Amino acid sequence: MGHSAAVWDYRAATEITKDWNGIDQVLLRTPRGSSARVSLHGAQVTSWRNEHGEELLFTSSKAIFKAPKAIRGGIPMCFPQFGNCGSLEQHGFARNRMWAIDENPPPLPGNDSSGKSFIDLVLKSSEEDMKCWPHSFEFRLRVALAADGDLTLISRVRNINGKPFSFSFAYHTYLLVSDISEIRIEGLETLDYLDNLFKKERFTEQGDAITFESEVDRVYLSSPNIIAVLDHEKKRTFVIRKEGLPDVAVWNPWEKKSKSMVDFGDEEYKQMLCVDGAVIEKPVSLKPGEEWTGRLQLSVVPSSFCSDRLGLDRSGL
Structure with a gap:
């Protein structure tokens, strides 16, 4: 359906294509020209563009787009763990699995589909996963692109096990920035954080x-539901709104670590910053039949619009 049509057909705005490895990906579009791409490999958002076609997420020029390797960039999801501990792979297995399109998802609370182009994906525990993490779960993800270009990710994890389980989680969001030395984050000041460069010591x-x-490489604890990432050079601000995600991981590898990562360019740390809505310090515990929801909304506004009007004084969503 063309942009001139009186009513925008949001189903028509969702297109399934294949990437160069033959893996299905979903393209979401809006009438004004914003777009997002979601790979079924990891249910990972690999691109988010504004109405001018400008990319807003960072992906490394050296990223490996081949399962089972997670893609370096976009928004990979860390589940059922954040970081590296125990027998599970780094950041868990959800970002390395092939997800399925969820044809009949249970309804979301509230009206989370009106005026949006969206896709519902699902991951269910496999025999392989049960060997390293012996819990039955259903993980549903909705990725939605609103008419104004805002990107929303809603994750729902349900315990279909006979016993309780717990997990940690993060939307590992790689923002594309003009120059890391020109960036500031507002909304995390005065908070306690765990510093992964100092054995998770608390500061x-x-x-x-x-x-x-x-x-x-830090995890800020008990954070407000709105955080702003100001890009001075581009005169724009990423606004991160979140629910069910009390922690915020902030990561930039800088020069030395960049050179040690095979799927990351030596100088690329200057153009990226990870700011993750997360549940890390106190993992989520689910009894049989219980469900957890974590919601992340990303928007971009001119920087002149910021702090005072965003209500960064700890207001909710």
């Missing part, structure tokens, strides 16, 4: 905003 953030001049 309190002292700055009035977070800025970057060296490697950062």
Whole structure:
């Protein structure tokens, strides 16, 4: 359906194609020209573009787009663990599995589909997964693109096990920035954080905003539901709104670590910043039949629009 049509057909705005490895991917589009791509490999958002066609997510030029390797960039999902511990692979297995399109998803609370182009995906525990993580689950993800270009990810994890289980989770969001040294994050000041560069020692953030001049690998705890990432050079701000995700992981590998990563360019740390809505410090526990929901909404506004009007004074969604 063309842009001139009186009513935009959101089903027609969802197209399934294949990437160059033959893996299905879903293209979401809006009448104004915004778009997002979601790969069935990991249910990973690999692209999010504004109405001018400008990419908003970082993907490394050296990323390996081949299962079972997770793609370096976009928004991979860390489940059932964040980080590296025990017998599970780094950041869990969800980002390395092939997901299916969910043809009959159970309804979301509220009206989360009106005026949006969206896709529903599902991952169910396989025999292979049960060997390393012996729990039966259903993980449903909706990726939605609103008419104004906002990108929303809604994850629902249900315990269909006979016993309780717990997990940690993160939307590992790689934002594309003009220059990391020109970036500041507002909304995390005064919070406690765990510093992964110092054996997860706990510190309190002292700055009035977070800025970057060296490697950062932190988990900010009990964070507000709105966080802003200001890109001074581009005069734009990423606004991150979240529900069910109390923690925020902030990561930039800087120069030395960049050179040690095979799927990351030596200088690419300058153009990226990971700011993840997450549940890390206190994992989610689900009894049989219980369901957890974690919601992330990303939008971009001109920086002149920011702080005071966003209600960064700890307001909710």
